[in-house]
Amino acid sequence: MGLFWSVALVSSYFHLLKARIFGSKSTPVSTSSSPMIGSSRPICIITGATSGLGKATAFALAEKGFYVVLVGRSSQLLSETLKEIKSKNKDAQLKAFEADMSSFQSIFKFKNSLEQWLSDSELHPSIQILVNNAGIMATSSRPTIEGYDRMIATNYIGPFSLTKLLLPLLKNSSVPSRVVNVTSFTHHYAALRKFDKYSVTGVYFSTLNQYPCAQVYEYSKLCLLLFSYKLHRQLRLTDDSHHVSVIAADPGFAKTNIMRELPSYIASVVFLGFKVLGLLQSPDEGAESLVDAALAPPEISGAYYFGGKGRTIESSQLLRARICGSKFTPSACCIHSQSQISSSKPICVITGATSGLGKATAFALASKGFHVVIVGRSSESLSKTLKEMKSKNKDAQVKAFQVDMSSFQSIFKFKNSLEQWLSDSELHPSIQLLVNNAGIKTKLSELTIEGYDRMIATNYIGAFSLTKLLLPLLKNSSVPSRVVNVSSFTHLYAPLRKFDKDSVTGVYFSRLNPYPYAQAYEYSKLCLLLFSYELHRQLRLADDSQHVSVMLADPGITKTNIMHEYPSYVSTIAFLGFQILGLLQSPDEGAEAFVDAALAPPDISGAYYFGGKGRTIESSQVSKDPKLAKQLWETSCDLFNELHLTSSQISN
Incomplete structure (x- = not known):
């Protein structure tokens, strides 16, 4: 150089x-x-x-x-x-x-x-x-x-x-x-x-x-x-x-x-x-x-x-x-x-945005110029997060919606409210980024109104349903848009490889005694990975321009409140062990992988971001199995159609 x-x-x-030498004159100044x-x-x-x-x-x-x-x-x-x-x-x-x-x-x-x-x-x-x-x-x-x-x-x-x-x-x-x-x-x-x-x-x-x-x-x-x-x-x-x-x-x-x-x-x-x-x-x-x-x-x-x-x-x-x-x-x-068309801030929807990784991602993307839509279960937590973001970034544009990601009716209501807000605010009827971050780790089995296991409903069915409902808004964007699904390395240990209705809804796990909460969590993350890769493939088949891309982001081990249902000594020992190994991260550090995935070039899709600094790795072979992905996709679509029909009838 x-x-x-x-x-x-x-x-x-x-x-x-x-x-x-040859007599050229300088230009007068x-x-x-x-x-x-x-x-x-x-x-x-x-x-x-x-x-x-x-x-x-x-x-x-x-x-x-x-x-x-x-x-x-x-x-x-x-x-x-x-x-x-x-x-x-x-x-x-x-x-x-x-x-x-x-x-x-x-x-x-x-x-x-x-x-x-x-x-x-x-x-x-x-x-x-x-x-x-x-x-x-x-x-x-x-x-x-x-x-x-x-x-x-x-x-x-x-x-x-x-x-x-x-x-x-x-x-x-x-x-x-x-x-x-x-x-x-x-x-x-x-x-x-x-x-x-x-x-x-x-x-x-x-x-x-x-x-x-x-x-x-x-x-x-x-x-x-x-x-x-x-x-x-x-x-x-x-x-x-x-x-x-x-x-x-x-x-x-x-x-x-x-x-x-x-x-x-x-x-x-x-x-x-x-x-x-x-x-x-x-x-x-x-x-x-x-x-x-x-x-x-x-x-x-x-x-x-x-x-x-x-x-x-x-x-x-x-x-x-x-x-x-x-x-x-x-x-x-x-x-x-193209930039002039998108002169208003791009809109980013983040679920589970009131604490931990979701909150850190919301702060980061607001500072990057996104109009951030924060989604959470608690209206009080949403209000606090909104005020905190505004106090640290006076130029931040933030909108909050109360949603329970384990409930399809709540998700369906949010989709309608989001579309209404876009219309009332005279914003383009589109979004540019969806970050499916919401996740829970429960110790006991709980069933949703629909009869599904609450952990799997929150971690996978909710993310699948929200993505399907918001896909028209993503496709309607005048600039390339993206889905970022938050996965976990724990998917490697998911023992169940069946994707029938009982398994995907978590009913299979809820019947077991004791409730295998670790296996249910691992399975929910495997489902999210298989869904991500299948959605990536289907969008590529239908859209050669790669207008909507799909990314995976794995934050690694991050000290959040996801283990709050566990006895305090269990989470303390777990965090201490990872800290000794040098693997424990703060939410801001863990969220780097999310931001990397969100801001990666638009032509990249189907990548697995891990470790921050723009780094990607390959996920497990089972997570990329097209046969398993197809089984999961078909079962998930059947569930979605049932839930959508029911919610539409209730709404009407």
């Missing part, structure tokens, strides 16, 4: 030297204050403005007289940066917005907040400069809510989406406006030259055995350059006056914190190597190219600024090819359009 990038950077400086828009300052938006190049650019453009809008992920860093600029430039006019450039929902929210601020501040409804600077270098694949690779989402899809959303404000400016896209010399080594949806979203990279972080970074910068030239051409076709110009800016190699995820010794060696070559710059030096691009004469567009002092070079020939831009842009536009 370091060697190739060094060669590319040296090559860029060679182009500068060649231009100087304005050194005066920026032009006023009426009586107010021109507005410049800078993403990734709380550190490194973005922060240095914010300081420089505030000094030049711009009203600088700082955009960053951390409210604390935004506040610190705002104070720092103010302390060094008391005349600076600044505004800060918190936005995650890897999330379209966050970008869409920022666009609305920006327009509202312009209106409230009685400013002209326009902006003059957009600097797409935000960028990351990740060492592992981390999918976004939309299922995209986070590095590509931040470095390319985010800037593309923000530019498309803010283009009307740029066009509405009374003076020439500009987009500055911060790219990199590393684009020369981008190995992938495909620009289909699978590649542009980064899903291709996330499916590789080893995440190629350098290749992903290079590809994201190639995409940003292609987009820049394509946008430049399209604007020229529709606007001969050069009202909105597009410029690429390459800072060279600046010492910032972008390599913070790499081992410290690697970053140190890379920085040392570039320093020895005389190519390592400070953020202020690297930002010169960004400022040059921002202040270049308005008639200049489609240029590639590099090396400061108003200097430009030619980027690689590939980027200049119109055909590449033409192939590339439709995929990006398709992604943007």
Whole structure:
């Protein structure tokens, strides 16, 4: 990585030297204050403005007289940066917005907040400069809510989406406006030259055995350059006056914190190597190219600024090819359009969400931007959980429903209430994620109203029934949707391999004396696994687009209250034993597998997530037996049809 990038950077400086020798002139850059828009300052938006190049650019453009809008992920860093600029430039006019450039929902929210601020501040409804600077270098694949690779989402899809959303404000400016896209010399080594949806979203990279972080970074910068030239051409076709110009800016190699995820010794060696070559710059030096691009004469567009002092070079020939831009842009536009359709938060339904793993998952997915529907038996616990989530995340959108997952009538009522709520709230009649987490471990046999064993009814029949009832809402989603079924490694020890009505309803277990509670629990988890794999197969047969995927998540040993019916000494000894073995986890740690399964790329289905950190394993052979799965499916469907008919009659 370091060697190739060094060669590319040296090559860029060679182009500068060649231009100087053969008499090419630097592009003139304005050194005066920026032009006023009426009586107010021109507005410049800078993403990734709380550190490194973005922060240095914010300081420089505030000094030049711009009203600088700082955009960053951390409210604390935004506040610190705002104070720092103010302390060094008391005349600076600044505004800060918190936005995650890897999330379209966050970008869409920022666009609305920006327009509202312009209106409230009685400013002209326009902006003059957009600097797409935000960028990351990740060492592992981390999918976004939309299922995209986070590095590509931040470095390319985010800037593309923000530019498309803010283009009307740029066009509405009374003076020439500009987009500055911060790219990199590393684009020369981008190995992938495909620009289909699978590649542009980064899903291709996330499916590789080893995440190629350098290749992903290079590809994201190639995409940003292609987009820049394509946008430049399209604007020229529709606007001969050069009202909105597009410029690429390459800072060279600046010492910032972008390599913070790499081992410290690697970053140190890379920085040392570039320093020895005389190519390592400070953020202020690297930002010169960004400022040059921002202040270049308005008639200049489609240029590639590099090396400061108003200097430009030619980027690689590939980027200049119109055909590449033409192939590339439709995929990006398709992604943007799909994201716009889903600009409201995706809806996630979580059962058993008032304690333990379900509660931890609800907190995690709310922080990821989901509109979380929490489902639980106790109205009091639901109310407490809702208040707790709101107190820790003021932006969380949460809705609570009281449901008994062992009762089909209660589940059927919930389905109707959910549909009514979606309608009353003017939300799209769909959901994007269903997490079947509710589970119990009872010591004694109890029968439900329908005459089923309560543990098996809660752990399996309830999950099967809810999935069947909500499948139309999942299929109706405008973006890929998913079912996550919470399983357990204990399924390995399920002795019963029969799936007739007596077995699946748990009546077989309830007749035994004493009640084999461990076997009943293991059997319920085996049923849930077999059902998951069969549902995955059937959806693939009916839907080649993999619109609805099915995942399994195993939290391992987690300290929750699932053993509350057992004598306290039993659970204490069990937890102590697992703690000594180093296997006992907190609910937050156990829930990592659930979040991994929920946020995995949309093309993945039928996977078994275990251990967090995006890791998957193979479940037992018996859990993947298609003959057993078919028997269970047929029995379960018969039960569902009976229950559905009865509940419909009661409802009517």
